[in-house]
Amino acid sequence: MKRTKESWYKLGVLERIIFIAGISISILFAFTFHSSQKRKSSDKVNGLIEKSIFSFERKINIYETILIQTQTYLLTLEQINEQLFSNYYTKLSNLFYFEDFKGIGFSRYVTQENLPHFLKETHNNDPSFKIWPASNKKILSPVMFLEPKRIYDRSLIGFDQASEEKRFKACTEARKTGQTTMTGKIQTPQSRHFLNNSFLLIRSIYTESNYQNVNHNIDGFVFSQFTYREFFKDAWFHFKDDIDYQVYETNQDGKQELVYTSMLKERTGINQQQRRIEKFGKTFLIIFFPKENLAVLYSETLLILFLGLVSTFLIFRNVNQAKKMAQETDLYQEKLEETLKGRDEFISITSHELKTPLTTLKLRAQFLKRKMQQDQISTSDTKHFISDIEQQTLRLEILVNDILDLSRIRTGQFSYSISNFNLFEIISETFLRMKEQFKNIPGERPEIISARKEIMVSWDKFRIEQVLTNLLTNAVKYGDNSPITIGISNENESVIISVSDKGRGIHQEAQEMIFNRFERAGISANEISGLGLGLYITYQIVTYHKGKIWVESELGKGSTFYIKIPQYPTF
Ligand code: ADP
Numbered sequence: 142m143k144r145t146k147e148s149w150y151k152l153g154v155l156e157r158i159i160f161i162a163g164i165s166i167s168i169l170f171a172f173t174f175h176s177s178q179k180r181k182s183s184d185k186v187n188g189l190i191e192k193s194i195f196s197f198e199r200k201i202n203i204y205e206t207i208l209i210q211t212q213t214y215l216l217t218l219e220q221i222n223e224q225l226f227s228n229y230y231t232k233l234s235n236l237f238y239f240e241d242f243k244g245i246g247f248s249r250y251v252t253q254e255n256l257p258h259f260l261k262e263t264h265n266n267d268p269s270f271k272i273w274p275a276s277n278k279k280i281l282s283p284v285m286f287l288e289p290k291r292i293y294d295r296s297l298i299g300f301d302q303a304s305e306e307k308r309f310k311a312c313t314e315a316r317k318t319g320q321t322t323m324t325g326k327i328q329t330p331q332s333r334h335f336l337n338n339s340f341l342l343i344r345s346i347y348t349e350s351n352y353q354n355v356n357h358n359i360d361g362f363v364f365s366q367f368t369y370r371e372f373f374k375d376a377w378f379h380f381k382d383d384i385d386y387q388v389y390e391t392n393q394d395g396k397q398e399l400v401y402t403s404m405l406k407e408r409t410g411i412n413q414q415q416r417r418i419e420k421f422g423k424t425f426l427i428i429f430f431p432k433e434n435l436a437v438l439y440s441e442t443l444l445i446l447f448l449g450l451v452s453t454f455l456i457f458r459n460v461n462q463a464k465k466m467a468q469e470t471d472l473y474q475e476k477l478e479e480t481l482k483g484r485d486e487f488i489s490i491t492s493h494e495l496k497t498p499l500t501t502l503k504l505r506a507q508f509l510k511r512k513m514q515q516d517q518i519s520t521s522d523t524k525h526f527i528s529d530i531e532q533q534t535l536r537l538e539i540l541v542n543d544i545l546d547l548s549r550i551r552t553g554q555f556s557y558s559i560s561n562f563n564l565f566e567i568i569s570e571t572f573l574r575m576k577e578q579f580k581n582i583p584g585e586r587p588e589i590i591s592a593r594k595e596i597m598v599s600w601d602k603f604r605i606e607q608v609l610t611n612l613l614t615n616a617v618k619y620g621d622n623s624p625i626t627i628g629i630s631n632e633n634e635s636v637i638i639s640v641s642d643k644g645r646g647i648h649q650e651a652q653e654m655i656f657n658r659f660e661r662a663g664i665s666a667n668e669i670s671g672l673g674l675g676l677y678i679t680y681q682i683v684t685y686h687k688g689k690i691w692v693e694s695e696l697g698k699g700s701t702f703y704i705k706i707p708q709y710p711t712f
Pocket of ligand 1 (some may be wrong): 175620642644655661663670673674675679699
């Protein structure tokens with residue numbers, strides 16, 4: 142039992158460790174996986190964003206360079222006309238091609254004072270030239286040339302850039318600082334050609350600081366027009382399908398205005414990121430929305446956690462099974478030990494029990510032989526010895542039969558044969574067979590107390606005789622030569638048989654146990670010989686007959702064994 146308890150305890154601790162460790166490892170692993178995925182994803186997203194912003198800035202720098210180059214070219218000229226500007230653009234467009242670079246234009250810088258002179262000069266070259274819309278602003282900036290011509294309408298020539306608020310601001314700023322400026326989102330007169338969302342990059346040929354040596358012919362602005370859509374779409378080719386983004390521009394009121402979106406419909410992505418780009422005095426706010434393939438999916442983490450927990454459960458179950466097996470092995474071991482102990486006990490008891498009659502038999506035989514050799518044997522001696530030998534043989538027979546019966550009961554081969562008979566016949570036969578044993582009891586036979594002389598039963602005759610023999614033998618053995626009484630009565634179609642003696646009795650605690658095999662209620666084999674099997678066999682027979690057996694006894698006053706069996710049991 143101790144071993145079993147120890148195993149339980151050990152496995153209990155192991156289980157607990159495995160269970161807690163399994164769950165902790167699963168959670169830890171899922172957590173690590175999630176963080177590493179998050180890091181990987183954010184590394185990738187960050188990498189893509191940096192690349193894109195870099196290419197956006199590079200692109201805008203190229204456009205600025207084109208404007209600077211155009212400005213430089215114009216500064217080298219004494220006079221500019223449409224032909225020269227057109228030639229210049231052709232050379233320039235041979236050098237590069239950008240889808241979103243729609244072309245360049247030139248607008249003059251004209252003050253109200255210079256206006257008549259400007260108009261006169263211009264009308265000499267082109268009589269149809271006029272400035273529109275009409276304005277009385279101090280400064281005008283009419284568009285002079287636009288390239289390529291295939292895109293720009295001739296009607297746009299003469300459009301006064303200063304008439305439009307954002308263009309005017311950007312021109313003024315460009316002239317003041319000498320830097321490239323940007324208009325922000327403007328309504329273009331040519332909006333039928335382009336989508337409305339356009340902006341201009343503007344450079345002033347002269348700045349206010351170097352205005353002394355101005356050549357009025359080329360005094361003005363070079364500009365390029367872009368649509369936001371094409372401008373931003375192209376700059377973000379790195380994203381392919383991985384990231385969506387929106388571009389906001391800060392307008393005059395300081396409000397964010399959406400100028401470009403790569404998404405068909407707005408969405409709030411997971412792991413959303415933001416960047417600001419300062420360019421030409423404008424701030425672009427770009428919001429990035431990594432798509433699902435880049436977003437860290439909780440479902441994957443949950444799946445990993447789930448698998449971890451399932452594995453823990455499986456391991457736990459295996460350990461549990463191992464535990465059960467270990468427990469069963471322990472029980473089996475215990476049973477085996479018990480069996481071996483029982484076997485040793487059995488061998489020791491039976492050999493002791495068998496030895497006594499065998500020794501007596503041997504001694505008697507030797508003695509008889511010696512007497513016969515010496516021819517000194519008398520008839521009474523011979524009778525005495527033979528009766529002694531008979532008794533010992535009977536004793537041996539009983540012992541061997543008991544052992545055989547035990548073995549039959551254990552192997553399920555204890556057979557029964559049911560027949561109808563009168564119980565009193567069996568009692569008489571038993572008395573006859575046991576005559577020798579009753580020699581020392583008062584009246585030399587038990588007294589029968591019964592109201593009837595015939596009770597028919599349907600039992601196994603031989604086995605019931607065995608029961609009576611056992612009970613009567615015990616009454617003789619433990620009755621200390623006291624009178625023995627057999628009581629027989631009928632009750633509700635059952636027969637109650639009692640066997641009483643007035644001998645030593647059985648102490649209370651042993652009264653239940655004596656029906657177990659090898660149980661002798663503390664009586665040693667030296668005192669009264671016996672295997673402790675008689676009552677066990679009796680119990681088996683009575684139970685087979687659907688009956689009951691019990692004992693009433695008081696130490697020193699005697700014992701009464703009762704059996705109650707239905708007259709006609711159903712087997
Ligand atoms: P055995 O007689 O071989 O010991 P039994 O199974 O017949 O085996 O009896 C078991 C034990 O019950 C006996 O050893 C004895 O201690 C006790 N016992 C049985 N019958 C009596 C009785 N009539 N009076 C006192 N003790 C008894």
